Amino acid sequence: MFDELAGEQGIEFDRGCVEDLAGELSDDDAEAIVDAGTEGDAEISAEGEAIGDRVFTECVDLSSYRDAIIEQFEGDETVDADCLRDAMGDASTVEELEESMISMAFECSSLDG
Numbered sequence: 719m720f721d722e723l724a725g726e727q728g729i730e731f732d733r734g735c736v737e738d739l740a741g742e743l744s745d746d747d748a749e750a751i752v753d754a755g756t757e758g759d760a761e762i763s764a765e766g767e768a769i770g771d772r773v774f775t776e777c778v779d780l781s782s783y784r785d786a787i788i789e790q791f792e793g794d795e796t797v798d799a800d801c802l803r804d805a806m807g808d809a810s811t812v813e814e815l816e817e818s819m820i821s822m823a824f825e826c827s828s829l830d831g
Contacts, residue, residue: 728786735777739769775812783812787819801826 740748747766754760762770784806791797805822809815 728782728789730779730782731773731777732779736773739773739777742769778812780809780812780815784809784815787815796827797823798826798828 743751743766744763747760747762747769750760750762750766760766784803788799788802788806791799791802802822805818805825806815809818
């Protein structure tokens, strides 16, 4: 299920990392996630939410995440995708990338297309 969701976005994850963190879920949270499926929104505990956040920050392949973001702007005349690619190249973690997204968007955008 997780592979399907990540694959749709072009984001790669370390499968072993995901499996390790999934093993930390309570039985109730794991069941809620399975019951919700790929289209649903599982109602899970705060602990389950924290584990989900960790999956994204600890298990994501930064390069594929960067590429998925840039792909969203390909063909957008107001955003310079090459500028974004260069600006994102300095980030070494998902957190760094996300913290700098707003400034990068302004640096690499123009209103005149």
